[in-house]
Amino acid sequence: MCYKKEYSKWLLSEYFDSETKEELISIKDDENEIEERFYKNLEFGTGGLRGKIGAGTNRVNKYTIRRATAGLCEYIKKSFGKENNRIVIAHDNRYKSREFCIETAKVMAENGIKSYIFDDLRSTPELSFAVRYLKCTMGVVITASHNPKEYNGYKVYDSNGGQICIEVADNIIAEINSIKDYSAIKVKSYDEYLKLNMIEVLDNSVDDAFIDAVKEQIVNEDIVCKYAKDLKIVYTPIHGTGLMPISRVLNECGFKNLSIVEEQTIHDPMFSTVKYPNPEEISVFDMAKKLSDKVGADIIMGTDPDCDRVGLIVKNKKGEYKVLNGNQIGSLMVRYILENMNGNIPSNSVIIKTIVTSELGAEIASKYGVETINTLTGFKFIGEKINEFEKTNEKHFIMGYEDSYGYLIGTHARDKDRVVSALIICEIAAYCKSKGISIYEYMYDTYEKYGYYSDKLKSIVIEGKKGVEKISEIMTYLRNSDPNEIGFNDLLEIKDYKNGIDGLPKSNVLKFIMKDKSWLAIRPSGTEPKIKIYFGAKSDDSIEDSDRKLNSMYENIMNIIESI
Ligand SMILES: O=P(O)(O)OC[C@H]1O[C@H](O)[C@H](O)[C@@H](O)[C@@H]1O
Structure with missing residues (x-):
């Protein structure tokens, strides 16, 4: 691909809007930047698109989103026929996320595929749930997950609500790669498609059904009933989608002592209060820690923009803050869940983790006679296994997790679900508090007991x-x-x-x-x-x-x- 030729094409063609052209003119003397932006088409990887927002073929913008969607439409039509296809699209609070969501819906509509969109931000786990709930052909989330603010992306979900598998991705990629001319993708206005009912804005019923499905995953009702009210929680959605579902679920389950970092409830695309909206970065919790000092919280939780990752800070015996990493949280979940199944663990039970995830969870599972399956990195592989077990009934899925702070308990979603993880973490913390220990001590007790x-x-x-x-x-x-x-x-x-x-x-x-x-x-x-x-x-x-x-x-x- 000749980057100079592409750059000129984008500057001269009437298809590209004035905002795009102005941005491109501003880099006219920066050869390196022109090359970075145009030396290739932004790659649609196995999970979808992800890249820096900006004008250019190697950037995320409405044109690269349209191209990816046009390829996805071809794939849908060839695989599922031309009639009765529908998709659901969610987006986070990133810069241009809503615009990209609408662009996706417009290209779908132009191809005869109906889109359901939400009235505002929704989390990735809710999208994963919604695909199956609405019986959609596929789903899309506009997000770059935990990446810095300069990024956005496009994640694609199959009809089971899992991220697409490699084979499907390859077929979609082939369709996208066959689109050479961006300007061949024509769309009409959003309002026109709304009138034609090719785009429909969802009401709150999907939210309600999702929240109900999450609440069903409580491990030990008794513990939650008795101790939820005593647990002091500080939570930050880090400006993203977690606020509504997490505060609702916790509240409705009796975790009433919930303090939320007010400044980080604002849907700010600049993530102004943090360096990087990733709960793996300890500094994202600075404000939450201040709030915790004020309210005397037992635990602090934070979620990334699309709410599929969770970070957790707990206190040790001396009252000092300690971060639990993704492996530690996952292992504690395995232990708590298996311990609380009170001997009613089906003999074909499995937990699923990835090949780069710690072996502690597997060790705990083996003590309960539960098998551990290892997949490659990427929750889609865990989702695929759940689908397989649903068909064959060969295994009973208990939970899946990755070192990178992604967990799923239950099968209501097929991607990592921070909402259900928040609930189970709070349940574990309430249990620990009832025993007079902190989650941190529970972690050390786990090392003593399991290695x-x-x-x-x-x-x-x-x-x-x-x-x-x-x-x-x-x-x-x-x-x-x-x-x-x-x-x-x-x-x-x-x-x-x-x-x-x-x-x-x-x-x-x-x-x-x-x-x-x-x-x-x-x-x-x-x-x-x-x-x-x-x-x-x-x-x-x-x-x-x-x-x-x-x-x-x-x-x-x-x-x-x-x-x-
Ligand atoms: O490839 P990495 O940057 O390590 O990211 C890996 C992660 O990618 C996405 O977020 C997937 O949804 C996760 O399931 C996976 O863990």
């Missing part, structure tokens, strides 16, 4: 075209090196998922497993310009010992990466 597991994630951000090359160089270097020469002397096994192993689809992930079962895994992020390195260590003695093992692996790999 000392440490884990860590290191993400290295490397942006742009050069970043893509550098990440590929790191992966190639590690693949081709002699493990002894790069310091992995006690290596047991290298798993290269690129070859499609363990019954999993091929994926660019390398996992080094040591003789004592400590491991590290490395993969390029599929959603951000990052390479991610995951570490897991186990000790029979203490958490300090497993931390020591982990730090030694960390230092070794970081030295290697820095030398590449």
Whole structure:
């Protein structure tokens, strides 16, 4: 693709609006920026589109959204026929999210596909629920999830409410790639399609049904009835979609002592009160901590813009704030749920986690005779398994989770659901409070009971075209090196998922497993310009010992990466 030619085309064609052209004129003297924006079409990956908002073929804007949607429409028509297709679209509070939602609906309508849209922001888990509830052919969420404010994106859901699988994504990608001319995608006005009933704005009935489905997932009614009212919770939606569903669910279940960070309830696309709207970043909780100091909260929770990830801060015995990471929260959920099933665990029960998620949850599950299935990173793989079990009745799904703060309890949704996770976390916290301990102590008790597991994630951000090359160089270097020469002397096994192993689809992930079962895994992020390195260590003695093992692996790999 000749970036100069594309740039001129966008500047000269009548199809592109004046806002787009003004933006493009403003970069006319910046060759590098022109190249970054036009050297390729923004890739529609396995989960959909994600990229920086802006004018250009390699950016998220109404034209790249239209193109992706036009490809999706072709896929829908070819796969499900031309009649009776409908989709539901949700969006978060990001810059242009509503506009992109409407653009998606307009292209759908032009192709004879009806869209349901919400009157305002809605969360990703609600969209996942709504696809099945409204019996839609597919679903779309306009969001870049937890990415910085400069980003937006387009996630696609299948009729089961799960993120599309690789095969479907490949078919959609082929349709999108066959659209060479952006200006061939014509649309009429939003009002015209509304009149034709090709776009319909939903009332609150989907919200009510979703909230009811979440409330059904309470593990132990008795605990919630007795202790919910005593738990002091501080919550921040970090300007995103979590506010309505989470405050409603908690309130309706009796968690009345809920304080919300007022400034972060504003649907601000700039996420002005935080650096980065990701609950993995501890600084997003600064305001919540201040509020917690005032109200004396037991726990602090935060959700990302589309409400599919959760962050949790708890207090230790001394009253100091401690962050629980995604692996720890997931493991505690596994423990609490299985303990509270009071021996009524179906013999074919499973939990599902990913290959880069800590083994603590699996260890707990095994103590209860529950199988653990490992998938590749991406909740879509967990969703796929749930669909499979629904058809075959072969397994009973208990919960699924990833290290990256995504959890699903129940099968009302097929993507990670922060709303149900908030409810279960509060239930666990209420249980702990009734026993006179904090969740933090419950975590340490879990180590004592089930094993000392440490884990860590290191993400290295490397942006742009050069970043893509550098990440590929790191992966190639590690693949081709002699493990002894790069310091992995006690290596047991290298798993290269690129070859499609363990019954999993091929994926660019390398996992080094040591003789004592400590491991590290490395993969390029599929959603951000990052390479991610995951570490897991186990000790029979203490958490300090497993931390020591982990730090030694960390230092070794970081030295290697820095030398590449
Ligand atoms: O590829 P990464 O940046 O690690 O992101 C991985 C994440 O991508 C999306 O958010 C998926 O919905 C998650 O299920 C997955 O964990």
